[in-house]
Amino acid sequence: MVRDRPMAAFALVGTVLATAVVVPAPAPARAATAVCQNPSDPGQVNTETPWHQRWLAPQRVWPFSTGAGVRVAVIDSGTDSSHPQLTGRVTTGFDALRNAPGGDVDCVSHGTAVASIIAAERQEGVGFHGLAPDATIVPIRVSERIATEKDGDTVTGAVFAQAIERAVDDGADVINMSVTLYHPDPDVEQAVRYALEKDVVLVAAAGNLHQDGARPDPVPYPAGYDGVIGVGAVDQHGARVRQSQIGPYVDIVAPGGAVVAATRVFGHNVYDGTSFATPMVSATAALIRSAEPGLSAKEVTRRLLATADPARGDASRGYGSGMLNPYRAVTERLTTAKPVAQPPLPEVPQDAAAQARAERWALFGRLALWVGLALAALAVGVAALAAMLPRGRRTRWRPTRPAAPPPAGPEIDEPEEIFFRVPTSTPRG
CATH class of the missing domain: 3.40.50.200 (Peptidase S8/S53 domain)
Incomplete structure (x- = not known):
């Protein structure tokens, strides 16, 4: 311990x-000592x-x-x-x-x-x-x-x-x-x-x-x-x-x-x-x-x-x-010493040309995003309009309302109608 x-x-x-x-x-054992x-x-x-x-x-x-x-x-x-x-x-x-x-x-x-x-x-x-x-x-x-x-x-x-x-x-x-x-x-x-x-x-x-x-x-x-x-x-x-x-x-x-x-x-x-x-x-x-x-x-x-x-x-x-x-x-080595402070990392020099290219690509990306969204919205609108044209033509672009249902009342048995076929010409004798 x-x-x-x-x-x-x-x-x-x-x-x-x-x-x-x-x-x-x-197995053969050695002679005992x-x-x-x-x-x-x-x-x-x-x-x-x-x-x-x-x-x-x-x-x-x-x-x-x-x-x-x-x-x-x-x-x-x-x-x-x-x-x-x-x-x-x-x-x-x-x-x-x-x-x-x-x-x-x-x-x-x-x-x-x-x-x-x-x-x-x-x-x-x-x-x-x-x-x-x-x-x-x-x-x-x-x-x-x-x-x-x-x-x-x-x-x-x-x-x-x-x-x-x-x-x-x-x-x-x-x-x-x-x-x-x-x-x-x-x-x-x-x-x-x-x-x-x-x-x-x-x-x-x-x-x-x-x-x-x-x-x-x-x-x-x-x-x-x-x-x-x-x-x-x-x-x-x-x-x-x-x-x-x-x-x-x-x-x-x-x-x-x-x-x-x-x-x-x-x-x-x-x-x-x-x-x-x-x-x-x-x-x-x-x-x-x-x-x-x-x-x-x-x-x-x-x-x-x-x-x-x-x-x-x-x-x-x-x-x-x-x-x-x-x-x-x-x-692996062990130590009881205090941690050693490391010097700060040096600043990385910036490339102006690279930075300008990066900014241009970022702007292009944002423009492409907005153009893409506008085109998508336009496509949705065109599709909706295409779906409504046939119905509009049938109704001549007039609003239609559904017919009102008949009033409710007691049910009346109607007499059964009988139809006879009337000949249109006199049969020959």
């Missing part, structure tokens, strides 16, 4: 990773362009920025650096669960999907790619499997705070947190403050526990903290995904319904939720920071929100400032 007033005193305990809808596909007890299967390679890429059209932005030189930390289940589209784009990172290096391992694909939306490389024959393909991913591992509110691993405030601080110390310019926590902890609050003081852009999921009006949605953290950009999810029709939460912590929305992203090892699957809308905002922040390194985190945040497109609803319906637009965010 982005605000200008000081950060409220909240803290966090417990975590909930946004649930991913995964379409399984049979020491940290993966039940690794998820990889998906199939996606050859078609996903709807969210057609919508956001990142290729329009790449002539201005591809995210080069920007480090994006992904605090999640880790990121599989062996995926063909992520090879060479993922650092070793940090495993906050074991307090040791090794965030580039993912057992459940959640963190790999998030990272791929940001920085997956463009490859021939593959429809999916990241929005900022030249950005560098710094994976910070805080979970070994996708969790839900009712079952799954929890993350203590200390572990999550350590993940944020480690991301900052590893030089992250943007931190993506597709993690939703619903309890306060002072350690996490302090870690968020530390990241903001170090001029890091913080982007977090708004959560997937919308209550459909039964009761207010639970406040998600760190999206609920001041200075953190809270991201909601919309589908391909621009409508809020049903589970995407509603509240003042939603600052902006991005595609998060049935989006394509990478799985561990190789391949892709389809995912739903605010977890996968969040990296699209993080990737756009990376594009801005790459194009204009001199902008502060606050200025990047302001640019993201100010250039959002109108959405189907307002903030009260879970749409925040509107729909993410990477092209506008990178290319």
Whole structure:
């Protein structure tokens, strides 16, 4: 939640990773590592362009920025650096669960999907790619499997705070947190403050526990903290995904319904939720920071929100400032300076000859109008006279009046008249 007033005193305990809808596909899986007890299967390679890429059209932005030189930390289940589209784009990172290096391992694909939306490389024959393909991913591992509110691993405030601080110390310019926590902890609050003081852009999921009006949605953290950009999810029709939460912590929305992203090892699957809308905002922040390194985190945040497109609803319906637009965010410049007064326009010199011609044409037009009206009146008169001539001749131009009707009286039956034909000559004998 982005605000200008000081950060409220909240803290966090417990975590909930946004649930991913995964379409399984049979494929040979890589042998499980020491940290993966039940690794998820990889998906199939996606050859078609996903709807969210057609919508956001990142290729329009790449002539201005591809995210080069920007480090994006992904605090999640880790990121599989062996995926063909992520090879060479993922650092070793940090495993906050074991307090040791090794965030580039993912057992459940959640963190790999998030990272791929940001920085997956463009490859021939593959429809999916990241929005900022030249950005560098710094994976910070805080979970070994996708969790839900009712079952799954929890993350203590200390572990999550350590993940944020480690991301900052590893030089992250943007931190993506597709993690939703619903309890306060002072350690996490302090870690968020530390990241903001170090001029890091913080982007977090708004959560997937919308209550459909039964009761207010639970406040998600760190999206609920001041200075953190809270991201909601919309589908391909621009409508809020049903589970995407509603509240003042939603600052902006991005595609998060049935989006394509990478799985561990190789391949892709389809995912739903605010977890996968969040990296699209993080990737756009990376594009801005790459194009204009001199902008502060606050200025990047302001640019993201100010250039959002109108959405189907307002903030009260879970749409925040509107729909993410990477092209506008990178290319449009914002300023707080006062408007600059422009000098008056010079007077256009008049052409005397042209003016005289115009006046003559205006006079001719007026004369033509009056002549036309006179001719029309004359034609009407001639037509009327032609219609009256035959009748006048029949009556010899004398007025005629209709005969008066006979006076009314009682009806008298007249005797029927009988006529006989009288011969005019005597018939012959």
